[in-house]
Amino acid sequence: xxxxxxxxxxxxxxxxxxxxxxxxxxxxxxxxxxxxxxxxxxxxxxxxxxxxxxxxxxxxxxxxxxxxxxxxxxxxxxxxxxxxxxxxxxxxxxxxxxxxxxxxxxxxxxxxxxxxxxxxxxxxxxxxxxxxxxxxxxxxxxxxxxxxxxxxxxxxxxxxxxxxxxxxxxxxxxxxxxxxxxxxxxxxxxxxxxxxxxxxxxxxxxxxxxxxxxxxxxxxxxxxxxxxxxxxxxxxxxxxxxxxxxxxxxxxxxxxxxxxxxxxxxxxxxxxxxxxxxxxxxxxxxxxxxxxxxxxxxxxxxxxxxxxxxxxxxxxxxxxxxxxxxxxxxxxxxxxxxxxxxxxxxxxxxxxxxxxxxxxxxxxxxxxxxxxxxxxxxxxxxxxxxxxxxxxxxxxxxxxxxxxxxxxxxxxxxxxxxxxxxxxxxxxxxxxxxxxxxxxxxxxxxxxxxxxxxxxxxxxxxxxxxxxxxxxxxxxxxxxxxxxxxxxxxxxxxxxxxxxxxxxxxxxxxxxxxxxxxxxxxxxxxxxxxxxxxxxxxxxxxxxxxxxxxxxxxxxx
Numbered sequence: 001x002x003x004x005x006x007x008x009x010x011x012x013x014x015x016x017x018x019x020x021x022x023x024x025x026x027x028x029x030x031x032x033x034x035x036x037x038x039x040x041x042x043x044x045x046x047x048x049x050x051x052x053x054x055x056x057x058x059x060x061x062x063x064x065x066x067x068x069x070x071x072x073x074x075x076x077x078x079x080x081x082x083x084x085x086x087x088x089x090x091x092x093x094x095x096x097x098x099x100x101x102x103x104x105x106x107x108x109x110x111x112x113x114x115x116x117x118x119x120x121x122x123x124x125x126x127x128x129x130x131x132x133x134x135x136x137x138x139x140x141x142x143x144x145x146x147x148x149x150x151x152x153x154x155x156x157x158x159x160x161x162x163x164x165x166x167x168x169x170x171x172x173x174x175x176x177x178x179x180x181x182x183x184x185x186x187x188x189x190x191x192x193x194x195x196x197x198x199x200x201x202x203x204x205x206x207x208x209x210x211x212x213x214x215x216x217x218x219x220x221x222x223x224x225x226x227x228x229x230x231x232x233x234x235x236x237x238x239x240x241x242x243x244x245x246x247x248x249x250x251x252x253x254x255x256x257x258x259x260x261x262x263x264x265x266x267x268x269x270x271x272x273x274x275x276x277x278x279x280x281x282x283x284x285x286x287x288x289x290x291x292x293x294x295x296x297x298x299x300x301x302x303x304x305x306x307x308x309x310x311x312x313x314x315x316x317x318x319x320x321x322x323x324x325x326x327x328x329x330x331x332x333x334x335x336x337x338x339x340x341x342x343x344x345x346x347x348x349x350x351x352x353x354x355x356x357x358x359x360x361x362x363x364x365x366x367x368x369x370x371x372x373x374x375x376x377x378x379x380x381x382x383x384x385x386x387x388x389x390x391x392x393x394x395x396x397x398x399x400x401x402x403x404x405x406x407x408x409x410x411x412x413x414x415x416x417x418x419x420x421x422x423x424x425x426x427x428x429x430x431x432x433x434x435x436x437x438x439x440x441x442x443x444x445x446x447x448x449x450x451x452x453x454x455x456x457x458x459x460x461x462x463x464x465x466x467x468x469x470x471x472x473x474x475x476x477x478x479x480x481x482x483x484x485x486x487x488x489x490x491x492x493x494x495x496x497x498x499x500x501x502x503x504x505x506x507x508x509x510x511x512x513x514x515x516x517x518x519x520x521x522x523x524x525x526x527x528x529x530x531x532x533x534x535x536x537x538x539x540x541x542x543x544x545x546x547x548x549x550x551x552x553x554x555x556x557x
Contacts (some may be wrong), residue, residue: 004515008035009525011110011161013062014532016491018525019349022512027521030500030507031349032491034356034532037326041340041481048476049075049223056469056483060531061216062105065098065208066282066462068221070469075223077456078473079449085286087225087445089434092283092294093238094211094221094228096427099282100245101204102463103370103420107253108197111413111526112190114519115260117167117180119159121188122150129185136259139251141192150191166519179519181263190259193252200248207241207427210234225446235435242427249424254388257414258395264410266511271409271524273506274365276301277372278489280313280468282461283426290459291380294426295419297459298376299361308379308403314362315457318468318484321358324351324493332360332496335470335482356532358492358501359484365495367502368465368486369528370416371406378403384425388418409506409520412527452476462486464529487530503528 007017015035020027040059044052053071057064069091076083083091126143133140153159168178182190205215211228212218220227261268281290281297290297290313303309320338323330328343338357347353360366377385390400392414398405406415457470465486472480492501500508503525512518 002515004512004518004521006518006522006525009522009530011113011526012530012532013060014530016525016530016532018507018521020507020510020512020518020521022515022518025512027507027510027512027518030504031353032356032493032501032503032507032525033347033354034487034491037342037344037355039340039342041483044471044478044481046477049078049471049473049478052471052478052481053222054217054219057217059483059485060462062102062531063098063462063464064216065095065212065218065221066460066467067469068218069095070458070460070467071471072221072223073458073460074456074469074471075458075473076449077458078454078471079223079451079456080454081224081447081449081451082288083225083447084442084444086434086437086442087447088284088286088288089430089437090211090226090228090230090445091221093427093430093434094208094218094226095283096423096430097204097207097211098215099423099463100249100420100427101201101208103253103416103423104197104200104204104249106463106529107256107413107417107420108194109201110529111523112194113161114166114523114526115180115264116182116190116194117187118150118162118191118194119154119167120173120180120182120184121147121191122154122184124184124188126188129188132183132185133189136186136262137255138189138259139193139255141189141196143188143192146192146195147188166517166522179513186259186263190256193256196248196252200245203241203245203248207238207245210237210241222446224449227446229445230434230438235431238431242431246424246428249420253417253420253424254392254414257417258392261396261410261414267410267520267523268405268408270510270520271412271506271527272407272509273367273412273502275407276364276366277308277375278313278361278366278368278466279373279376280459280461280466282373283423295373295377295422295461296380296382298380299366300376300379308375310376310379313459315459317362319360319363320484321360321495323358323496324353325357326352326355327357330496332358332363335468335484336472336480354491354493356488356491356493357484358495359489360492360495365492365499365501365505366489367528368489369412370419370463370465371412372465373461374415374419375403375406384422385418388421389415392418409510409524409527416529464531465489485531487528487532490528491530491532503530 021029172178208215281293283294321332468484
């Protein structure tokens, strides 16, 4: 019996530690720890709901739009108002731009280096690279120029994240003991896409900036609708940007995922997690019903017949347990009853070991994220999702309708790219819909409310999964506010029954060849795209409340 620790987990948002017990080369127990305190709920107290929609965006610079959206929906529910149709379309486009930025960032610039070794591309035959791209249906690039750029980069010696660490040595490549499966030619192709992804992120953020005034932390998404007013020039700009982004996503997202699945078939054999998936839904249709959203809401789990059983989302089934987290108390309570009462003790995997609460649904763990959304949409029968998921299954050697391969590390990674393509497609449709609405005289973008009190919950989605903002308002000021973000669900610690959260369950069973470099464990963590900057966010609340400064397990105050 031995333990291995990855601390800190890099190429994520925030601070995360993973500790694992390994027996005979297999992870048999795991503990995931978020490393800093988040108190954003306390910051927005005594503020207006309009203020909250701006403030909560500061939880995260990657998905600020989603937080503004969830906060605005909560306020609209509290005040009993509905936003105009054109505002719905504009808010969908703004959210879609952020989703595309985040999905591209995650796959290519955060997770890809678990599979792709850019410096190994120096050994590629550039002529053969074109053949490999054709064989796997991958997007071509100027591989000769790219290899020359890589050579100059390597000669410079300042390799930063591309040196050492998890990458195999030349000796490991020579003796076949490395755990990176791409050929030099495939590494060259994927490195080209890695670099292109940096530009495409910029394109997605430019779309968000046009619609939101700036990005990150947009200014136009407000309770009641939007402050964005489209002009002919802005619509023309948006069309050019959206078309460019769509063309790139259509060429790379799903084909690259298929290629990774073919090069790393072993990663379909581990990382399953709890096999219970949830989504609150994202991107509104005209009905404004959660179950009717473009990516709809729902909770699914395997039934006795081996098929996923679907149930509707019920807020009353959401609880948070803090018995293994650094908060006072040890009860399993609804969010408003649990509150936010930090109390750091020590890092102890037998007791309390994380700032992350244990979110549960109907008393059980629930995985959230892009893969969860796609699975819920598939079970609901969404035509686009079913068609493309089944095609993905066939391309990976599976059977249409058999979703079991996606309960794995590489399956979770690949499945999310179906959503990337779907959102890119929807962006084109929404722009056309907005143009038609304007031509039809629909130029109302905001609904005013005279209400000053109420209670409302914003069920929504960030790129990384289900997002919950709930508020209680009296005399125009927030009296209480609760947030549960996607990673809270995924990195949940042990619950009162001793059941691990989704990521901890996914790590159990992962093979470990090198205790110093447990690469399959890292791949599994990255497949969830965790954001502990979102889950446990450091703030200085100006509410009259005082907190002691404590030292974290890493010696950081």
